[in-house]
Amino acid sequence: MKFKIINGTIFDPSQKINGKKKDLFIDSGFIVEPKKNELTKFKETIDAKGLIVMAGAIDIHSHIAGGNVNNARLLSPEIHSNFLEINLKRKKNLPGFNSRWTSEGTGYRYAEMGFTTVVEPAVLPINAFMTHLEIEKIPMIDKGCLGIVGNDGFLLEALHKKKGQPYIDDYVAWNLDSSKCIGLKVINAGGTELFKYSGESESFNIDDIVPEYGVTSRQILESLNKANENLNIPHPVHVHCNNLGTAGNVDSILATIDAAKGRRMHLAHIQFYAYGNEGKKGFSSESVKLAEAINKNTNISVDIGQIMFKPTITISSDIWKQNQAKANANPNKWMISEIEDGGGGIIPYEYKENNFVNALQWSIGLELFLQINDPWRVFLTTDHPNGAPFTSYPELIRLLMDLSYRNAELEKINIKAKELSYLKSLKRTYSFYDIAIMTRAAPAKILGFKDRGSLKNGSIADISIYNPNKPIDKMFRGAEYVFKNGVQIVRNGFVTRHFKTRTECVKLNYDKKIHKEIKDWFDAYYSLNLREFEIDEKFFSDENFHTMNQ
Ligand SMILES: [Zn+2]
Numbered sequence: 001m002k003f004k005i006i007n008g009t010i011f012d013p014s015q016k017i018n019g020k021k022k023d024l025f026i027d028s029g030f031i032v033e034p035k036k037n038e039l040t041k042f043k044e045t046i047d048a049k050g051l052i053v054m055a056g057a058i059d060i061h062s063h064i065a066g067g068n069v070n071n072a073r074l075l076s077p078e079i080h081s082n083f084l085e086i087n088l089k090r091k092k093n094l095p096g097f098n099s100r101w102t103s104e105g106t107g108y109r110y111a112e113m114g115f116t117t118v119v120e121p122a123v124l125p126i127n128a129f130m131t132h133l134e135i136e137k138i139p140m141i142d143k144g145c146l147g148i149v150g151n152d153g154f155l156l157e158a159l160h161k162k163k164g165q166p167y168i169d170d171y172v173a174w175n176l177d178s179s180k181c182i183g184l185k186v187i188n189a190g191g192t193e194l195f196k197y198s199g200e201s202e203s204f205n206i207d208d209i210v211p212e213y214g215v216t217s218r219q220i221l222e223s224l225n226k227a228n229e230n231l232n233i234p235h236p237v238h239v240h241c242n243n244l245g246t247a248g249n250v251d252s253i254l255a256t257i258d259a260a261k262g263r264r265m266h267l268a269h270i271q272f273y274a275y276g277n278e279g280k281k282g283f284s285s286e287s288v289k290l291a292e293a294i295n296k297n298t299n300i301s302v303d304i305g306q307i308m309f310k311p312t313i314t315i316s317s318d319i320w321k322q323n324q325a326k327a328n329a330n331p332n333k334w335m336i337s338e339i340e341d342g343g344g345g346i347i348p349y350e351y352k353e354n355n356f357v358n359a360l361q362w363s364i365g366l367e368l369f370l371q372i373n374d375p376w377r378v379f380l381t382t383d384h385p386n387g388a389p390f391t392s393y394p395e396l397i398r399l400l401m402d403l404s405y406r407n408a409e410l411e412k413i414n415i416k417a418k419e420l421s422y423l424k425s426l427k428r429t430y431s432f433y434d435i436a437i438m439t440r441a442a443p444a445k446i447l448g449f450k451d452r453g454s455l456k457n458g459s460i461a462d463i464s465i466y467n468p469n470k471p472i473d474k475m476f477r478g479a480e481y482v483f484k485n486g487v488q489i490v491r492n493g494f495v496t497r498h499f500k501t502r503t504e505c506v507k508l509n510y511d512k513k514i515h516k517e518i519k520d521w522f523d524a525y526y527s528l529n530l531r532e533f534e535i536d537e538k539f540f541s542d543e544n545f546h547t548m549n550q
Contacts, residue, residue, distance in 0.1 A: 010050030056116025056462030114464030124342030173510035234448020269305025359417035
């Protein structure tokens with residue numbers, strides 16, 4: 001179908017278009033530039049006068065599916081109602097209406113905010129098949145997954161036995177290939193193995209040694225980062241650093257930046273690592289130090305993992321950390337599981353503005369957003385649902401764009417935290433152009449998506465149109481129009497139709513001889529068969545998996 005969007009004000013950093021009036025032409029799901037004599041064929045017209053037009057937004061890190069998400073659903077049914085009840089009441093004609101926090105609901109909520117692609121950043125190989133079945137059920141948004149490596153026995157043994165980098169490259173490639181992921185995720189490299197071996201420990205630092213295997217966290221990271229480069233994986237290795245959430249942990253993330261040795265690396269939810277141990281309470285902001293390091297090291301990209309003041313549930317495959325955090329469970333229930341080198345911890349939690357630590361965490365996240373200068377290297381996340389549900393993005397965007405709103409919110413937080421906060425001295429606000437970089441052009445670039453995050457000729461027609469006459473949070477809560485592959489899926493902030501989407505994959509070249517070695521290892525040490533880890537496409541619809549244009 002051919003149509004055009006006229007009179008809109010365009011923000012498209014991929015073409016350096018900053019608030020310029022320009023008409024868009026869409027043909028068969030793609031943005032096109034028709035010749036003059038073809039213009040009359042674009043009869044159907046959307047008039048976007050007074051509205052803002054951006055590419056569909058891309059979320060680089062949001063836990064939307066998989067074993068941990070399902071365990072969280074089971075553990076905390078009370079959250080489902082808070083999360084989705086009101087919104088789903090009006091969706092009687094859509095699948096997924098009669099239950100809450102559904103796969104479908106995830107797609108609907110994202111679409112209403114103008115998001116059209118989301119990355120699930122923590123797929124355990126053992127869970128990959130089930131995760132993909134679930135992800136296939138998420139409509140409206142295209143999906144991509146990051147596969148977890150770094151605490152798996154096969155890898156640690158390969159490092160221990162000094163099998164060499166090509167051997168590790170092949171293993172990593174098999175891992176991504178068989179679990180249909182687009183990138184590598186490393187979570188507390190070696191820390192889970194330490195936890196499994198010796199239980200609770202106060203810290204696990206980058207040069208600490210993983211028991212039995214005799215390798216350090218630094219060695220694991222370095223070998224995976226090299227594999228990422230050697231295999232030409234578009235997205236840099238995506239790292240959840242050691243010692244998440246502990247006072248004084250800024251040293252861990254600074255050491256990780258150092259360990260990257262100038263190679264590309266993405267650091268996830270860095271708010272949880274910008275902590276000092278100064279002051280009476282032994283907890284302070286180190287956002288200045290961390291932001292400086294990120295500004296200086298242009299090989300590093302980050303997402304923030306902003307916390308927002310509301311009840312949520314923390315889910316993470318960092319079982320070392322979740323075991324520490326279980327003491328703070330609210331309500332007081334938790335779950336920690338581990339099987340076949342894959343596990344997770346589920347801890348319900350409520351961030352409160354009158355709590356000193358929570359209030360400072362909130363401030364630290366914003367301090368980082370405002371002190372990292374380059375919006376191409378910092379991404380909007382709440383580490384959904386760990387810092388807050390992704391449905392909090394509209395308020396978060398307002399905090400970044402609206403100084404008087406931010407200052408008013410700062411007034412409400414714990415007074416001791418407010419005294420320590422750097423926020424009052426930070427006057428920077430994000431512009432629409434900055435938001436378009438951070439949520440569109442930059443995530444497309446860093447994930448290696450050449451076909452989206454842009455309104456240029458040839459891009460897929462994922463387009464969001466917003467009304468800037470509304471308050472910023474309301475504007476980003478409900479887009480006026482959203483188009484996915486050129487099909488209108490949202491109007492006036494509401495989903496208008498169910499739209500089936502795809503899961504992106506990468507194609508990797510590697511020596512398949514590694515398969516025999518992996519099979520022998522699995523047969524010797526795992527209870528499940530290797531085949532159980534390898535996605536069989538016959539269980540999915542023909543169009544579900546799509547290989548990225550690399
Ligand atoms: Zn995460």
